[in-house]
Amino acid sequence: MAxxxxxxxIWIVFWIxxxxxxxxxxxxxxxxxxxxxxxxxxxxxxxxxxxILTLFKAYYIVxxxxxxxxxxxxxxxxxxxxxxxxxxxxxxxxxxxxSFHGAIG
Amino acid sequence: MQKTLADKNHxxxxxxxxVASYGKLMMWFFLMTDALTxxxxxxxxxxxxxxxxxxxxxxxxxxxxxxxxxxxxxMFFVALMTFxxxxxxxxxxxxxxxxxxMDKKKVVFxxxxxxxxxxxxxxxxxxxxxxFIHGTYKGALMGADGSIAHYVAGSTxxxxxxxxxxxxxxxxxxxxxxxxxxxxxxxxxxxxxxLFANFFFFITGFHGFHVFSGVVILVxxxxxxxxGTYEKRGHYxxxxxxxxxxxxxxxxxxxxxxxxxxx
Numbered sequence: 001m002a003x004x005x006x007x008x009x010i011w012i013v014f015w016i017x018x019x020x021x022x023x024x025x026x027x028x029x030x031x032x033x034x035x036x037x038x039x040x041x042x043x044x045x046x047x048x049x050x051x052i053l054t055l056f057k058a059y060y061i062v063x064x065x066x067x068x069x070x071x072x073x074x075x076x077x078x079x080x081x082x083x084x085x086x087x088x089x090x091x092x093x094x095x096x097x098x099s100f101h102g103a104i105g
Numbered sequence: 106m107q108k109t110l111a112d113k114n115h116x117x118x119x120x121x122x123x124v125a126s127y128g129k130l131m132m133w134f135f136l137m138t139d140a141l142t143x144x145x146x147x148x149x150x151x152x153x154x155x156x157x158x159x160x161x162x163x164x165x166x167x168x169x170x171x172x173x174x175x176x177x178x179x180m181f182f183v184a185l186m187t188f189x190x191x192x193x194x195x196x197x198x199x200x201x202x203x204x205x206x207m208d209k210k211k212v213v214f215x216x217x218x219x220x221x222x223x224x225x226x227x228x229x230x231x232x233x234x235x236x237f238i239h240g241t242y243k244g245a246l247m248g249a250d251g252s253i254a255h256y257v258a259g260s261t262x263x264x265x266x267x268x269x270x271x272x273x274x275x276x277x278x279x280x281x282x283x284x285x286x287x288x289x290x291x292x293x294x295x296x297x298x299x300l301f302a303n304f305f306f307f308i309t310g311f312h313g314f315h316v317f318s319g320v321v322i323l324v325x326x327x328x329x330x331x332x333g334t335y336e337k338r339g340h341y342x343x344x345x346x347x348x349x350x351x352x353x354x355x356x357x358x359x360x361x362x363x364x365x366x367x368x
Contacts (some may be wrong), residue, residue, distance in 0.1 A: 098155035
C-alpha cells in the first residue's frame with residue numbers, strides 16, 4: 001500500500017522481479033535439453049516456463065507498482081477483464097490461423 | 106454509502122462510483138487500450154514467426170554483443186536493459202510513495218533517478234539498433250528468392266541455408282545468383298527472414314517511443330515538482346498518473362523481452 005508508511009513491500013516486489021528475470025535469463029542462456037525437447041500443446045516446456053514467469057512479473061507490476069490492487073473491485077475488473085477476454089482470443093485466432101497459412105489456395 | 110445510494114441523484118454528476126479521479130481513470134483506460142495494441146503487435150509477430158519458422162532467426166544469436174567486450178554474450182545486454190527498466194520502475198514507485206507523504210525532496214530525488222534510468226535505457230536501445238543495422242563482418246548471402254545463406258566456416262563453396270549444408274552445383278548456382286548483404290534494415294536482414302527485422306524495428310521502436318515520451322513527461326513533472334506546483338495543489342496525483350504510464354512501459358518491456366528475446 002502506497003499510503004502505509006513503509007517501502008518494504010516495494011523492495012520485496014523488486015527482489016521478486018529481479019529473481020524471476022534472473023531465472024529467465026539463466027534458462028535462456030543454457031536452454032536445458034530436458035525443457036526444450038519436451039512440449040505440451042505444441043509449446044516447449046521452456047517456453048511455458050517463460051510465459052508463466054512473465055505473467056507472474058506482470059501480476060506484481062500491475063498489483064503493487066501500479067497499485068491496481070488498492071483500487072475498487074469494479075475498477076480492477078474493468079481493466080483486467082477486457083485483457084483476459086480479448087488477448088487470449090486474439091492469440092488463439094492468430095496462432096491457429098498461422099499453422100494453416102498458405103495451406104489452402 | 107449503501108444507505109445514501111437510493112436518495113442520491115446519480116445523473117446529476119459529482120458521484121464517483123469507482124472512487125478514482127477522472128485523470129487516473131482515463132490513464133487506466135488508455136493503458137488498457139495500449140496494452141491491446143501491443144498484444145496485437147506481439148500476436149502478429151507470433152503469426153509470422155510460425156509461418157516462416159524455417160528461416161526465422163534465433164534472437165540470442167542475433168543480439169549477442171556487449172559494449173566494450175569482444176566475443177559473443179547472448180542475452181547479457183538485453184538482460185541488463187531489463188534490469189535498468191525494472192530499477193527505474195522501482196524508483197518511480199518510490200517517487201509516488203513519497204508524493205503521498207508530500208515529501209518534496211524525496212520525490213525530486215527518486216523522480217530524477219527515474220529519468221536517468223529512462224535515458225540509459227534509450228541509449229542502450231540505440232546501441233542495440235546500431236549493431237543490428239550494422240551487422241556482422243561476415244555478412245550473409247541473399248539468394249535471388251530472398252532466402253539467406255551463410256558460408257560454412259573456411260569454405261567458399263559450401264553454404265548453410267535454413268540449417269542444411271549445401272555443396273556442389275546447388276551451392277554454386279545459389280552463390281552465383283546471390284548478393285552479399287551486411288546488417289539488417291526494412292528490405293533485407295542478414296540473420297534470416299526480413300520480417301524479423303521489420304518486427305524488431307517496429308515493436309522495439311514503438312516501445313522505445315513510449316519510453317521517450319515517458320521521459321519527456323517525467324521531465325515536465327520533474328520541473329513542476331521542483332517549482333512546487335503540486336505542493337500548492339495539495340496533492341501529487343500527477344506524479345501518480347505519470348507513474349502509471351511509466352510502469353506500463355516497464356510492463357510492456359517485460360512482455361517484449363519474453364516474446365522477442367526468450368521464446
